[in-house]
Amino acid sequence: xxxxxxxxxxxxxxxxxxxxxxxxxxxxxxxxxxxxxxxxxxxxxxxxxxxxxxxxxxxxxxxxxxxxxxxxxxxxxxxxxxxxxxxxxxxxxxxxxxxxxxxxxxxxxxxxxxxxxxxxxxxxxxxxxxxxxxxxxxxxxxxxxxxxxxxxxxxxxxxxxxxxxxxxxxxxxxxxxxxxxxxxxxxxxxx
Amino acid sequence: xxxxxxxxxxxxxxxxxxxxxxxxxxxxxxxxxxxxxxxxxxxxxxxxxxxxxxxxxxxxxxxxxxxxxxxxxxxxxxxxxxxxxxxxxxxxxxxxxxxxxxxxxxxxxxxxxxxxxxxxxxxxxxxxxxxxxxxxxxxxxxxxxxxxxxxxxxxxxxxxxxxxxxxxxxxxxxxxxxxxxxxxxxxxxxxxxxxxxxxxxxxxxxxxxxxxxxxxxxxxxxxxxxxxxxxxxxxxxxxxxxxxxxxxxxxxxxxxxxxxxxxxxxxxxxxxxxxxxxxxxxxxxxxxxxxxxxxxxxxxxxxxxxxxxxxxxxxxxxxxxxxxxxxxxxxxxxxxxxxxxxxxxxxxxxxxxxxxxxxxxxxxxxxxxxxxxxxxxxxxxxxxxxxxxxxxxxxxxxxxxxxxxxxxxxxxxxxxxxxxxxxxxxxxxxxxxxxxxxxxxxxxxxxxxxxxxxxxxxxxxxxxxxxxxxxxxxxxxxxxxxxxxxxxxxxxxxxxxxxxxxxxxxxxxxxxxxxxxxxxxxxxxxxxxxxxxxxxxxxxxxxxxxxxxxxxxxxxxxxxxxxxxxxxxxxxxxxxxxxxxxxxxxxxxxxxxxxxxxxxxxxxxxxxxxxxxxxxxxxxxxxxxxxxxxxxxxxxxxxxxxxxxxxxxxxxxxxxxxxxxxxxxxxxxxxxxxxxxxxxxxxxxxxxxxxxxxxxxxxxxxxxxxxxxxxxxxxxxxxxxxxxxxxxxxxxxxxxxxxxxxxxxxxxxxxxxxxxxxxxxxxxxxxxxxxxxxxxxxxxxxxx
Numbered sequence: 001x002x003x004x005x006x007x008x009x010x011x012x013x014x015x016x017x018x019x020x021x022x023x024x025x026x027x028x029x030x031x032x033x034x035x036x037x038x039x040x041x042x043x044x045x046x047x048x049x050x051x052x053x054x055x056x057x058x059x060x061x062x063x064x065x066x067x068x069x070x071x072x073x074x075x076x077x078x079x080x081x082x083x084x085x086x087x088x089x090x091x092x093x094x095x096x097x098x099x100x101x102x103x104x105x106x107x108x109x110x111x112x113x114x115x116x117x118x119x120x121x122x123x124x125x126x127x128x129x130x131x132x133x134x135x136x137x138x139x140x141x142x143x144x145x146x147x148x149x150x151x152x153x154x155x156x157x158x159x160x161x162x163x164x165x166x167x168x169x170x171x172x173x174x175x176x177x178x179x180x181x182x183x184x185x186x187x188x189x190x191x
Numbered sequence: 192x193x194x195x196x197x198x199x200x201x202x203x204x205x206x207x208x209x210x211x212x213x214x215x216x217x218x219x220x221x222x223x224x225x226x227x228x229x230x231x232x233x234x235x236x237x238x239x240x241x242x243x244x245x246x247x248x249x250x251x252x253x254x255x256x257x258x259x260x261x262x263x264x265x266x267x268x269x270x271x272x273x274x275x276x277x278x279x280x281x282x283x284x285x286x287x288x289x290x291x292x293x294x295x296x297x298x299x300x301x302x303x304x305x306x307x308x309x310x311x312x313x314x315x316x317x318x319x320x321x322x323x324x325x326x327x328x329x330x331x332x333x334x335x336x337x338x339x340x341x342x343x344x345x346x347x348x349x350x351x352x353x354x355x356x357x358x359x360x361x362x363x364x365x366x367x368x369x370x371x372x373x374x375x376x377x378x379x380x381x382x383x384x385x386x387x388x389x390x391x392x393x394x395x396x397x398x399x400x401x402x403x404x405x406x407x408x409x410x411x412x413x414x415x416x417x418x419x420x421x422x423x424x425x426x427x428x429x430x431x432x433x434x435x436x437x438x439x440x441x442x443x444x445x446x447x448x449x450x451x452x453x454x455x456x457x458x459x460x461x462x463x464x465x466x467x468x469x470x471x472x473x474x475x476x477x478x479x480x481x482x483x484x485x486x487x488x489x490x491x492x493x494x495x496x497x498x499x500x501x502x503x504x505x506x507x508x509x510x511x512x513x514x515x516x517x518x519x520x521x522x523x524x525x526x527x528x529x530x531x532x533x534x535x536x537x538x539x540x541x542x543x544x545x546x547x548x549x550x551x552x553x554x555x556x557x558x559x560x561x562x563x564x565x566x567x568x569x570x571x572x573x574x575x576x577x578x579x580x581x582x583x584x585x586x587x588x589x590x591x592x593x594x595x596x597x598x599x600x601x602x603x604x605x606x607x608x609x610x611x612x613x614x615x616x617x618x619x620x621x622x623x624x625x626x627x628x629x630x631x632x633x634x635x636x637x638x639x640x641x642x643x644x645x646x647x648x649x650x651x652x653x654x655x656x657x658x659x660x661x662x663x664x665x666x667x668x669x670x671x672x673x674x675x676x677x678x679x680x681x682x683x684x685x686x687x688x689x690x691x692x693x694x695x696x697x698x699x700x701x702x703x704x705x706x707x708x709x710x711x712x713x714x715x716x717x718x719x720x721x722x723x724x725x726x727x728x729x730x731x732x733x734x735x736x737x738x739x740x741x742x743x744x745x746x747x748x749x750x751x752x753x754x755x756x757x758x759x760x761x762x763x764x765x766x767x768x769x770x771x772x773x774x775x776x777x778x779x780x781x782x783x784x785x786x787x788x789x790x791x792x793x794x795x796x797x798x799x800x801x802x803x804x805x806x807x808x809x810x811x812x813x814x815x816x817x818x819x820x821x822x823x824x825x826x827x828x829x830x831x832x833x834x835x836x837x838x839x840x841x842x843x844x845x846x847x848x849x850x851x852x853x854x855x856x857x858x859x860x861x862x863x864x865x866x867x868x869x870x871x872x873x874x875x876x877x878x879x880x881x882x883x884x885x886x887x888x889x890x891x892x893x894x895x896x897x898x899x900x901x902x903x904x905x906x907x908x909x910x911x912x913x914x915x916x917x918x919x920x921x922x923x924x925x926x927x928x929x930x931x932x933x934x935x936x937x938x939x940x941x942x943x944x945x946x947x948x949x950x951x952x953x954x955x956x957x958x959x960x961x962x963x964x965x966x967x968x969x970x971x972x973x974x975x
Contacts, residue, residue: 007260007940008927014877014940015919032794057350072874076881078844083791085841087751097485134754136833139826141807173552175590176917178217179262179924 009060012180016059017069020052021076028083039144041150042127049091050123050160053099054116058168061181063108070096091130098126109181111182117161124156125149205231205390206253206275206359211267213248213257223249223415225267230407232358234271235385236362236392237401240411240418242594242621246394247286249411249492250361253392254281274358276606278934280307280350287363289883290922291929293876297323297347298332302949304355307934309947312889324353325387329766337882341497342373349380350925350932358726360384361392367620370496370648372688375400397649398621405682410457462523463508463538463611468517474725477503477664481517482527485611489645490633492657492674494650495664496688502543502615504663508644509540511893521611535897538606541614545600546589546914547887547894554591555584558603578602578628587918594620598629605632612636612643618652630656650689654678662687719883734777734850738958740859745845745962750840752969762835772965777850784845791841794835802830853878859952865943872935877924880919887918 027048034041056069074082074092082088102119103111128149131137137145168182177183206231214221223245230236238246251257258265275281285291294300301319310318319332326346331337336347345365352360354446362381364375374397382404386389395401401425410418410427421427462485469479476499485491485508493501506512507700508519510526519526519536529537542548550558558580561570567584575581583591588599601617612633618626634656637643647653653660653674660677662670664687670677670794677683734742753769773779808814814823854875861871891911931940938945 004866005869006927006929007869007873007935008924010873011877011927012920012923014874015880015923016916017225018877018881018884019919027795031788032797044943068870079848081787081790082844083794083841084837085791085839086847087754087837087840087846088844088916089747090754099473126745130796133834136802136806136829137800139829144807146803167916170913171916171920174587174913174917175217180920 005060005062008179009062009065009181013056013060013065014072016056017052017072020069020073021054022053022080023051024049024073024077025080025082032083039140039148040151040157043148044155045083045159046124046127046152047120047155047157047159047161047163049097050099050120050156050190051164053096054119055164055168057099057103057119057184058111058116058165059171059177061108061111063104064100066099066103067093067096070099070123074153083185084165087130087134090134091127093125093171094130098123113162113165117157120159120161120164121153121156124152124160127156128152171190193952203231203272204232204270205272206230206234207270208249208253209268211249211252211265211269213245213252213266214264215248216262216264221266221415223252223411226411226415226417227267227878228409228417228420228854230390230392232390233385233388234406235381235401235404236390236407236409237405238392238394239396239398240274240407241413241624242396242620243592244413245415246411247363248415250363250392250394250716251283252690253359254283254361254927254932256932257285257474259936260928266283272358279304279352279355280358282349282355282357282360282534283929284345284348284352284360284362285366285925285929285932288341288368288680290925291348292336292344292879293872293926293930294625295335295337295879296332297330297334297336299854299949300336301348301351301354302624303930303935304351306946306949307939308355309939309945312947312949312951314740315947317948318354322350325353326350329384338596338881340373340867341369342376345373345377345381349384352435359390359392359737363394364396364584366395366397368497368648371650371687374648380489387461406731420458440536459488461485462487464520464523465508465514466520467515468507468514470500470507470512471515476666476799478663478668479516480667481663483508483661483668483671485641485642485644487610487642488637490637490645490656490658492653492660493644493646494648494653494660494662494687494689495669497794498661499665499687501663504616505540505613505644505646506893509611509897510534511539511540511897527641531896536607537603537609538611538613539609540897541601541604542890542894543615543619543924544887544890544918545596546918547891548600548603548894548898549588549914550595550898552587553584554586554588554599557588557599558584558606560603560606566819574602574606589913592623594625596623597621601629601632602713605629605636609636609974610641612641614644615646616648617645618649662689664688683744698945725811732776732850733961734772734846737961738863738952738954739851739856740863740952741958741962742851742952742965743847743856745965746843749969750843752973753839753843754836756973757832759832761973762832762839764975765969766835766839768972769842770967778848779846779849784842788841788845791838799830802833803827814958823952842926855950855952858948858950861943862948862950862952863954867941868935868943868946869940871939871943872930873927876930877923879926880922883922889914 027045031042031045032109034045038115052073053066053070057065058138071089071092074088078085078088084091099119099122102115102122106115132145137148140148172182173178209227210224211223212221213223215797226249238250240246248257248263251261252269257263269291278645292300294303298319301322302315303398305315305318311483316520323330326349328346328350336344339347349360369377378400381391381393381401386406393401405424406422408421408424408427410421412418419430421430465481465483468481470477481504487835493504495501503512507514510519513527521534526534545580549557551562555567555571555575556562558575559568563571572581572584575584580595580599580602583595588596591599597620601614604612604614614633616634617629621629630652633643633645645657659672660670660674661668662683669686670680670683738929753765756765773784774781804820804822806823807830808821808823808825812823812825814821814825857871857875860866861868888911
């Protein structure tokens with residue numbers, strides 16, 4: 001049941017990506033406050049930067065939603081003065097691809113806790129890859145790399161998968177999303 | 192009741208509605224039922240009825256927005272004259288001036304509709320100018336409409352429709368958010384349109400001034416049925432007495448009993464007092480030198496033009512916003528020193544956007560102020576019944592209609608026992624009956640020796656209910672005294688836009704603009720582009736002239752290449768290139784750049800320490816063990832490498848931002864890269880949301896602290912998410928509907944090649960060559 005994008009899907013994606021971009025920027029500051037040596041803590045923050053790539057596809061359920069939303073959110077974060085500059089766009093791109101792949105694998109038919117958690121975790125994994133090659137992960141000891149990877153994946157699953165899904169569900173319960181795919185699939189199932 | 196349709200027709204109707212019923216998918220009952228009426232070409236038609244009766248639904252069905260953009264089940268038939276078929280023939284002006292635009296500049300905005308009609312580029316400037324002239328809006332095409340007043344925005348929306356040669360214009364409560372002067376401006380415009388022979392349908396609550404010009408009135412009942420169709424105001428008045436008009440006035444007895452205290456009455460105890468209060472944001476002063484003493488038993492109305500800072504004054508009075516100077520005292524005690532729980536037991540506050548103050552997931556919990564579970568307190572149910580909400584007790588507050596949300600918000604606040612009642616536009620969007628209910632409740636609070644303060648644009652309300660009026664305009668209090676006294680002060684009325692006459696429209700509105708929204712479209716080209724757009728800018732940097740999409744790709748590619756630098760020699764060469772790009776090619780101001788990037792720089796210092804203290808050191812390299820750190824020069828240099836690498840992309844990101852016009856960028860996506868216009872223009876429209884986002888967050892913070900649910904800042908994102916995002920959803924939906932109503936559907940929205948473009952962004956060979964250089968040079972520098 002893959003349908004084409006409606007204009008309201010596009011605008012919702014952009015607006016949500018903007019909110020996420022603002023959140024990412026705030027999260028950057030939280031990250032800065034962490035002691036530089038607390039790798040596990042740093043890794044634990046990773047998942048939040050994956051929110052856009054899950055909440056938007058979970059609501060609009062269109063191919064490309066995860067990738068585009070994560071890219072736009074990254075661009076907004078950069079506009080708001082992100083400390084990672086255009087590297088952000090690279091992050092947005094690879095993390096977006098990570099999120100998107102999971103939904104693609106399920107042919108855009110499954111939007112449930114499992115796919116959301118997998119999506120957040122895979123996006124986080126993309127983040128770990130970038131950390132390893134760009135942000136100096138390769139110069140860390142093997143134990144730190146292992147620790148970082150595991151914690152980042154769990155963070156991606158929880159902060160980047162479960163959390164955005166719960167927000168989407170709460171919005172649906174509040175009746176705000178009736179005119180989007182998330183609100184409609186359920187109704188057809190109920191009948 | 193729908194018998195009105197059976198009148199004999201003298202001429203062919205322009206629009207005929209036959210037994211139309213409309214039901215939204217999620218509802219069980221139809222919102223509009225069995226409606227039949229018609230009107231002829233050139234008529235001014237007024238649709239009235241209580242709030243929530245389906246006026247907008249009916250109007251959207253006339254315009255085809257239902258069911259094309261908003262899904263609903265439509266029964267019956269709407270017959271349109273042949274002249275009304277085709278995109279753009281029916282123009283629609285929405286209630287909210289903010290969410291019906293999708294571009295930044297006036298010229299682009301009007302051209303958007305023309306592009307959808309595939310009007311030739313060369314014909315656009317003339318049509319834009321003509322439509323601006325028709326609505327008497329004297330602004331350059333390059334003006335940024337975010338800084339317009341509400342009245343100007345509505346005129347622009349009308350101009351957008353006229354440019355598309357709309358034969359029928361539908362205006363859905365176009366004056367709901369406007370001050371009296373702007374309202375008059377819009378009304379005058381409506382009358383002028385009728386004089387020009389246009390057919391106009393207006394939905395209005397405040398229709399009095401329009402009545403002499405109205406040709407037909409369609410009155411809807413609460414159940415969404417046509418109560419009657421009247422061909423003149425007199426016929427209508429005599430038929431629907433004693434309904435809407437008299438309800439607005441409170442009973443004379445109530446008034447005389449409530450004459451209460453006046454400003455100078457020192458015998459009455461002082462409740463809330465502001466002395467020398469001022470408010471400014473950065474350089475911009477909103478108002479200064481405000482002294483206000485509020486006594487028990489008073490009803491004070493705060494009035495003034497759009498953007499004068501009335502809401503923020505109310506927020507300061509409530510202690511929700513810190514004034515930049517002066518002090519507010521509650522019963523002699525500085526407000527800032529009173530703990531929040533005590534402060535907001537004494538002060539009740541109603542926000543303009545009711546949604547921000549909701550805390551619970553069910554209406555009944557919201558009303559009770561706690562989760563009541565299955566036992567439903569009788570008094571809570573009673574309160575709900577009073578405001579007509581009892582059948583919604585178990586619904587989510589966010590799910591209610593706008594009018595119901597406001598009613599609930601007011602009801603929860605009125606349920607408290609406070610001394611001071613501050614309400615921002617408490618009756619906005621309510622029908623006469625609910626309005627009266629709310630006002631009488633407030634009156635009761637005033638009578639019990641409370642103080643009521645309302646911000647309002649409704650001068651009838653002021654006249655009928657307030658005991659004292661404060662005029663806020665031109666950065667201060669222009670008038671503070673009795674209501675009757677105000678109406679004798681022509682100068683004050685004029686300065687505060689409370690008069691009906693037309694003043695210079697350039698003046699106000701500038702205050703409410705957000706800097707955030709502007710920073711999105713850095714002023715590289717916008718200011719230069721006046722009437723025949725694309726006049727050569729006075730001085731633009733080489734990067735500023737580069738095709739924006741092409742430049743974006745090239746810069747991202749360049750940044751990616753830099754990320755592969757692995758030694759200092761490479762980084763040194765690449766940094767030299769970055770510096771040439773920033774200062775030589777895009778003429779960045781070094782000082783501004785330093786200020787902007789300073790937080791990032793600070794973050795990178797921490798970064799260095801991380802590396803110095805923690806890097807895995809190859810055997811044989813000197814390092815110092817201290818605590819659990821392993822400090823080494825080796826790690827330090829590694830850190831410098833990583834930091835320099837990423838920092839260069841930060842500079843490039845900044846270069847991209849300052850040298851690119853946001854609109855050009857979005858348009859180039861579609862025009863040059865053939866990205867679906869739906870996506871490119873959707874991005875354009877969506878980014879307009881950034882401006883209002885900050886304000887939304889701020890109000891939400893205040894609402895939470897007011898209701899004692901602020902909590903730790905760390906949990907804010909969690910508790911803010913629902914109201915903020917449901918607002919975001921609503922904004923998205925409205926924007927999409929407004930864009931589709933302007934012909935943005937089908938091929939022109941789907942395919943980049945099926946629309947015309949007002950902004951001409953040619954990809955010249957020079958752009959390609961230059962951008963290729965931006966990719967090749969760093970590649971060469973990386974490998975030499």
